[in-house]
Amino acid sequence: MMRTYMKFRQLQENLRRALLDKIADRELTALGLAHLTGFKQPHITNFLNRKRSLSLDAMDRVIGVQKMSVLDLVDPQEINKRASILPPSEDDFENVLLVEGMVAAKDAIITREKVRDILKFKKSFLRRLRPSAENARNGWQRFVLIKVDAQDGMSMYPRLLPGATVLIDRHYTSLEPYRKDPNLYALRQNGGATVKYVEVSGKTLILRPHNQSYPVSILETEEGKSAADYIIGRVCHVSIET
Template sequence: MNFQDLHELVRLELLRRIERGILTGSRLAQQTGFQQAHISNFLNRKRALSLEGLDRVLAAQDLRIEEILPVDLAAGAAEPSCGPETEPVELVPIVSPSSAMDDISIAASATIETIPIATSRLYENRARPSARRTHWQRFLAIRTDAQQATAMAPLLPTGSVAVLDRHYNSLAPYRANQASIYAVRLGPMLLLRHVNFDERHLILKPYVRDFPVQLLPLVANESPGDYIVGRVCTVIADV
């Protein structure tokens, strides 16, 4: 496969994400730091990206080349004597918001269903756990309800699965110029929001501008990590 073929595969994958409502051209421009016109020209085959630009797009969308290779090319990499290799997967439990907030480990009785995710995709995520979370089960998932989706559309479509990394409880930026989505405890509720911290308040920011910003005051000796359940590391829309 040459660079032009790879370029087209990435373009088509981005267009699929836009059609599903989980990405917009303006959002991609914001994530990558390109001008929106540059991204629009790329998506419409009017302008090509450099190899560095393609890397920025892949990193912004948490994409690996192996995930978008045609099946025949991916299979061709396996040794004939061994048959097609299967990448190890981890069955991530989908749980209720209350279990995500409170359960140190997820019991079978608390698992609503499971979703298979490549082990390498999970553990390539960097961890920054708070001291009280280091022994908690790291990865689990919740389904986004209408309220979550309304506040964070189109990043979190209704019914999509948000995979949480409960070993990332820090507000340190995970990627430059790209706001993370966090799962945050607000009383009995679990909210998925962008988060800032200022003057002893967590600022819970929706992606949709018309949706209200919420403030979560911290008392003495509390830190943001006491309320941040984890970082949304993957969103899967079609499950």
């Protein structure tokens, strides 16, 4: 059976509905389906009545005798969404997507319509970067790019400038130092992203600018959440246009 991003349980439910529709249209009976698949009728009836599930092999057999495909069971919106994901690069360079801060903060997988630009980075460089996630990020597209706005750019001067493009490693959400210099992070703030140094004091995140003429920001964490839930990722490369 072909790979799908939908949950197996949801595929079974979609198959059940498709079979019930055929039965309602008098195109199929539970007895007829049992005969075609070689299963006993109670096996099929219990599946249709949600009293049992099918194994992967059994589901494959039902799909086969009905001349269906897994794609027939997938929500069309899900197909369109996955079809809009940019394919990986096949050369020595990786395509890294430039997106808005709110997309970097919330979207595990980034689709075409949310991409502002594509920049290429050496795969060897990206592979050398060490991840350190304190929350579940395995399913997240690891590297993204955002542009720094005027406020963040000046508050982090001279490390950043307004309009700088920063590469974010979304698999690095811990406060563990990467090198001797303080880590620079992209964080969720006001529905978007901000770039700052981060310290933790109890339940409070202290967002520090590099430029001392700008104020320190305070972010109170919600109950049950940690600093990692607010960190989009570590800034691991900065590009400033001159």
